[in-house]
Amino acid sequence: MTDAKPYSQACENNKQVILEKITTVFSESGTILEIGTGTGQHAVHFARHLPHLRWQPSDHPSNAQLCMPWLEDADLPNINTPLPLDVSSPDWQLPSTNGVFSANTAHIMSWPEVEAMFRGVAAILDAGEAFCLYGPFNYGGHFTSPSNQQFDASLRRQNPVMGIRDMSDIMLLGKATKLAMENDFDMPANNRLLVWRKLPS
Ligand SMILES: C[S@@+](CC[C@H](N)C(=O)[O-])C[C@H]1O[C@@H](n2cnc3c(N)ncnc32)[C@H](O)[C@@H]1O
Secondary structure, three states: OOOOOOOOHHHHHHHHHHHHHHHHHOOOOEEEEEEOOOOOHHHHHHHHHOOOEEEEEEEOOOOOOOOHHHHHHHOOOOEOOOEEOOOOOOOOOOOOOOEEEEEOOOOOOOHHHHHHHHHHHHHHOOOOOEEEEEEOEEEOOEOOOHHHHHHHHHHHHHOOOOOOEEHHHHHHHHHHOOEEEEEEEEEOOOEEEEEEEEOOO
């Protein structure tokens, strides 16, 4: 199945640089839950190059089937069927997970949804397991580039609940959910890859 695959140029641009970082973070075998999978381009690239992992795509129920054309085309043995997951749902009811990845979701979700994502991620991870969150973030209330400022304005025009999040708020969420920040990688195009590890409870 190759027709009508959803396509994101941004995913094509960033998938290799993200892979190079998460290769070291998700070095042990296990299942990685992806939140907000979108087109499936990341899922396919990461599963193909990280065969020691089982990749579990998921997305909001309204979007969870979007990635199917990419998954079917790739036909990889280590990608699971995508799961419908709204991070706001109180009980995620997921199979066992050893790590979580999410890209470009924190500025699309409302702030209460971002809070719910952190609560849910912290609840499903065991001590030492990692959460990687990729996307644009602000520092001290400042945009890191004019293009991010324009992007933020366009998001807020579309829907005022969306917008680029500030690192100070994101770090507070990590602290509140017993996720210890391990890395804040500078990525191309004014993006970051944030890595947390679950602390022992
Ligand atoms: C900009 S897209 C990013 C897609 C992909 N990760 C990427 O980097 O191209 C944002 C994604 O967040 C998902 N999303 C938004 N709200 C959500 C929620 N409450 N629970 C789960 N996913 C959500 C959307 O369905 C969408 O797939």
